[in-house]
Amino acid sequence: MDFLYCAKSNGLTKINNMQKTSIGKYVMILLMFVFTVTTTIAQKFSPSSYIAEHKDLAQQLMNETGVPASVILAVAFHESAYGNSRVAKHLNNHFGIKGKNKSKAIRSAYKGYGSAEESYRDFVGLMQRRKANRVLFDKYDADDYEGWVRGIFKAGYTSLSSWTPKVLATIRRYNLDKYDQIQRPVEKGMLAKSGATKIQQDILLRSMEANDMSVDFTPGVTHVVTKGETLSDLATRYDTSVEALKRRNNLQSSKLSMGQRLLL
Incomplete structure (x- = not known):
């Protein structure tokens, strides 16, 4: 009897332990599922949060390349469903550019990137690399977003006729065009070379960064382009070269706009 009782007791204990283990596994799986869903929902962008997240990068790239920030943002917004598409989430691809990827999460013909910034930089790089796109830098100003969008479409970025109006x-x-109004940040090194005292440099820097200057405060630091001026004129006036001016100001062409501020 004792033997049977012990065997029965041991059997019940094993069953209870198995049940506890199974329940523990199910609870763990459920918690992981809830965590995954919660994380996914938390990472979902709204239109405004997507713009807020990427506007600074778009403006930085505009200053570096000349592609309007509004265009960069709008194309990314449209192509990635403001950051919520599967390609944007799994491949960091915000511009619908095709290429290779190493993702195990999804099978896709779209290019994979290590970060959203890499995707953004590849887009403006594409504008600079492709011959059909390079002409846009000479043809349109940085504030002509409509010209840029139509030009990108005509250059073959997509064949969908609805792309441009969207x-x-x-x-x-x-109102993404408001991000096209940013001016290039002032280089503190240039102010130091101007001979101004530290206090003068700080005052000048704050004034220039406020973007409300209409004239040059310190000769030899910056120049505001007036009607009809060319890079060649400025190179002669300030004893430098056209290429040096283009390099310092990250200009892709020699075309200038009235009111444009150049570092010398």
Whole structure:
């Protein structure tokens, strides 16, 4: 009897332990599922949060390349469903550019990137690399977002006729063109070379960064372009070269706009 009782007791204990283990596994799986869903929902962008997250990068790239920030943002917004598409989430691809990827999460013909910034930089790089796109830098100013969008479409970025009106509508709906108004940050090293005292440099820097200057405060630091001026004129006046001016100001062409501020 004792033997049977012990055997029965041991059997019940094993069953209870197995049940506890199974329940523990199910609870763990459920918690992982809830965590995954919660994380996914938390990472979901709204139109405004996507713009807020990427506007600074778009403006930085505009200053570096000349592609309008509004265009960069609108194309990314449209192509990635403001950061919520599967390609944007799994491949960091915000511009619908095709290429190789190493993702095990999804099978896709779209290019994979290590970060959203890499994707953004590849887009403006594409504008600079492709011959059909390079002409846009000479043809359109940085504040002509409509010209840029139509030009990108004509250069073969997509064959969908609805692409242009949708991208333009995005710019207008969210007032993305306001991000095209940023001016290039002032280089403190240039102010130091001007001979101004530290206090003068700080005052000048704050004034220039406020973007409300209409004249040059310190000769030899910056120049505001007036009507009809060319890079050649400025190179002669300030004893430098056209290429040096283009390099210092990250200019892709020699075309200048009235009111444009150049570092000398």
